[in-house]
Amino acid sequence: MALTLHVDAARWRQHLKRYAEPEGTTIVPVAKGNGYGFGNATLAAETAALGAGTLAVGTYEEIADVRPDFSGDLLVLSPWRPWLDVPTDDEQVIHTVSRVEDLRALAERSDRPRVVVEVLTSMRRHGVGVEQLGEIVGAVDRVRFEGIALHLPLNGSQADQARRLGTLALDAMPSSAARTLWVSHLTPQAASALGREINAEVRLRVGSALWLGDRGALSARGTVLDLHRVQRGDRYGYRQRGARRNGWLVVVGGGTAHGVALEAPSPITSLRQRLVTAAKGGLEATGRALSPFRMAGKQRWFAEPPHMQCSMIWLPDDLTPPSPGDELDVEVRFTTTNFDRISWE
Numbered sequence: 001m002a003l004t005l006h007v008d009a010a011r012w013r014q015h016l017k018r019y020a021e022p023e024g025t026t027i028v029p030v031a032k033g034n035g036y037g038f039g040n041a042t043l044a045a046e047t048a049a050l051g052a053g054t055l056a057v058g059t060y061e062e063i064a065d066v067r068p069d070f071s072g073d074l075l076v077l078s079p080w081r082p083w084l085d086v087p088t089d090d091e092q093v094i095h096t097v098s099r100v101e102d103l104r105a106l107a108e109r110s111d112r113p114r115v116v117v118e119v120l121t122s123m124r125r126h127g128v129g130v131e132q133l134g135e136i137v138g139a140v141d142r143v144r145f146e147g148i149a150l151h152l153p154l155n156g157s158q159a160d161q162a163r164r165l166g167t168l169a170l171d172a173m174p175s176s177a178a179r180t181l182w183v184s185h186l187t188p189q190a191a192s193a194l195g196r197e198i199n200a201e202v203r204l205r206v207g208s209a210l211w212l213g214d215r216g217a218l219s220a221r222g223t224v225l226d227l228h229r230v231q232r233g234d235r236y237g238y239r240q241r242g243a244r245r246n247g248w249l250v251v252v253g254g255g256t257a258h259g260v261a262l263e264a265p266s267p268i269t270s271l272r273q274r275l276v277t278a279a280k281g282g283l284e285a286t287g288r289a290l291s292p293f294r295m296a297g298k299q300r301w302f303a304e305p306p307h308m309q310c311s312m313i314w315l316p317d318d319l320t321p322p323s324p325g326d327e328l329d330v331e332v333r334f335t336t337t338n339f340d341r342i343s344w345e
């Protein structure tokens with residue numbers, strides 16, 4: 001019960017339902033990694049409750065996490081590679097193929113695997129180049145072709161790119177091939193407009209905007225486990241640092257194992273941000289770092305770097321400390337946090 005994700009269940013599910021029912025677009029929920037803070041099994045059950053026909057997972061390994069709770073089709077987002085030892089005759093699984101040689105290797109098998117062909121976008125992560133489309137046409141007839149996939153960047157003119165690449169790719173396929181386009185990072189409205197324009201069934205893969213799209217329905221809180229009064233000069237923590245003033249040590253659930261205070265690298269763009277980062281770096285050099293835990297309306301300082309499952313937070317003497325059992329709001333990044341439990345409220 002150390003680090004808890006509190007969910008306003010009715011509000012959260014209302015957002016899911018609204019998001020998943022746009023006109024003219026099929027939503028493909030994504031469950032991968034830490035399950036966006038919820039865990040992949042929970043997301044699989046929610047996807048089933050939404051009535052979605054397909055759930056996307058990140059890797060082949062994640063199939064085992066979702067299979068017990070979801071019986072529809074499973075799209076694996078990481079591209080199939082010849083060195084992966086995975087069965088290709090699984091009726092439930094749709095493979096993503098992003099290289100000409102991989103498609104040819106799958107086409108040579110007798111089991112006709114279900115396949116989506118990913119085409120390279122300006123993301124330049126995975127995908128067959130548009131100039132290679134002619135090379136895959138022959139192989140498409142020898143697998144069960146389920147459409148073209150595009151992974152779009154988060155900004156820029158995604159809809160234009162989807163229209164251009166989607167048309168090029170679908171027009172290059174045999175006329176008998178499914179005219180289905182799997183996309184990411186479009187709004188449901190843009191996705192359904194795209195489907196009408198290029199006369200294709202558009203399937204929108206969505207993770208963050210679905211599961212984390214209504215942040216007001218979610219809050220992360222750490223439970224206060226212990227509280228210690230400290231006099232100036234008292235030593236504490238792994239590093240036996242001496243307290244510089246009188247105050248409180250608040251021991252709260254949430255540490256490195258939960259991903260607390262482990263931020264993913266983010267691009268530093270503005271000068272102001274650079275200065276803030278430089279200032280924070282300076283403070284860290286003196287042994288202080290601002291924690292993501294809030295008390296009395298403010299983020300508080302770590303007394304020392306977070307431990308595996310809990311953190312020691314410094315609270316000045318003049319504030320009323322929380323009691324063991326109380327919960328503190330904590331700022332988290334949902335895609336890097338592992339909660340101990342979810343509380344549905």
Ligand SMILES: *Cc1c(COP(=O)(O)O)cnc(C)c1O
Binds near residue numbers: 032184209
């Ligand atoms: C992760 C992923 C998504 C979903 O991304 P969100 O930003 O969480 O919506 C969609 N498509 C692919 C290929 C992905 O890897």
